[in-house]
Amino acid sequence: MNKTKDYELSIIIPVYNEEDNLDRVEKELSAFLPHALVRSCVLFVNDGSRDTSLDRIKAICSRHDDFFYISSTANHGLSTAMKAGIDAIESRLTGYIDSDLQTNPEDFNLLLEYAADYQLVAGIRAKRKDTFFKRLQSKIANGFRRSMTGDTATDTGCPLKVMWSSYAKRLPFFDGMHRFLPALMMLEEGRFKELPVRHYPRTAGVSKYHLWNRLKGPFLDCFAYRWMKKRYIRYHVDESNIG
Template identity: 75%
Template sequence: MQQTRNYEFTIIVPVYNEEDNLANVEEKLACFLPHAEAKACVLLVNDGSKDSSLEKIKEICERQPDFFYISSSENHGLSTAMKAGIDAAESTYIGYIDSDLQTDPEDFNELLPFRTDYELVTGIRANRKDSFFKNFQSKFANGFRRMMTGDTATDTGCPLKVMRTEVAKKLPFFDGMHRFLPALMLLEGGKMKELPVRHYPRTAGVSKYHLWNRLAGPFKDCFAYRWMKKRYIRYTIDEQSVEK
């Protein structure tokens, strides 16, 4: 039996060249699991790391009974890693946190109480510990995205989220979709709630984002989303004689 089925909540952690951060990931998440608001496990998603991340991931999963992993030999990007984790998870709810741990796993307990009422519960990074230029890029990209998509999300880049698994599996994924989770949830008729969470500076490893993929990527993706939104298939079945 797939192990995540034994849990209510699976925390998906995409990993790409984070060998220096994985000891911290293990420590923080292992400390969180025993007092999580839902019975929880961790699913580490190795996205084609070129360093020793995969070896460290395997060692962690041997030590920690509530840690599991999936791995790809090629790097596909954050959206694909998230999609792979969502497809692999069989718990009722899934969470997402970045392996740089600039957000705190403990703050999942701020989001989880709302999981039954909202398909997406997401954090807003309070008192962000990034540089002025990085914050400016993020605010500009968020503002442009809201204008193009019509969603009301304050901080789509916050790497701390809780979603209902069955709805997350229905979302139309494409490269860059991690920036559009609130908008995609709206397409599925889902409800979203935002809550402030803590934010910390990166202490190890190197950020995978720069000016080009922080601004130019979202700019192009917004037009892709608008194209998809007009063609998105929605329907309901009002009557049927087919037994489930």
């Protein structure tokens, strides 16, 4: 039996070479779970880490009944790690937070207040603590994405989200699609809402993003999304006698 089926919310945490952050992840997530609005667990997705991240994840899971993990020996990237986590869990709701904890797990409760009415509830990084250059890159990428996809999301890069698992499992993921969750929800006729959440500077480890993959990737992915949107298959079964 899949243990995540016993929970209302499974919080997916992709991990790639984040050994210096995992002690803090354990501390903050274990403190949050008893106060979550719904019964919640954590699922680490080790994405081919080459440091001691996997050993640390296993140790954390051995200390906490509500912490689980899946692991790959190869690094596939954030979108694939998210997809692997979504496919692995069986809870009603799927949560997502980055392992650098630049957002606060306690703010999941802000999102959960709206999760009954919206298939995707996402954070907006209020008073963002990144450099001016990094904020500028994100502003350019978000503006171009909105013009190409027609979604109204203002901060798709915010690493704090709650989704209905039934919708998340249907989303047509491919590399880079973690930036397009509101637009993908639109394809599935899902509703999304954004809320301001707290944001902090990275305190340990190294960011996996830079100018090249923060601008070039989203630029190309927008064209991939437009191509997919025109060919996306939607249907509803209105009658059946198969059972």
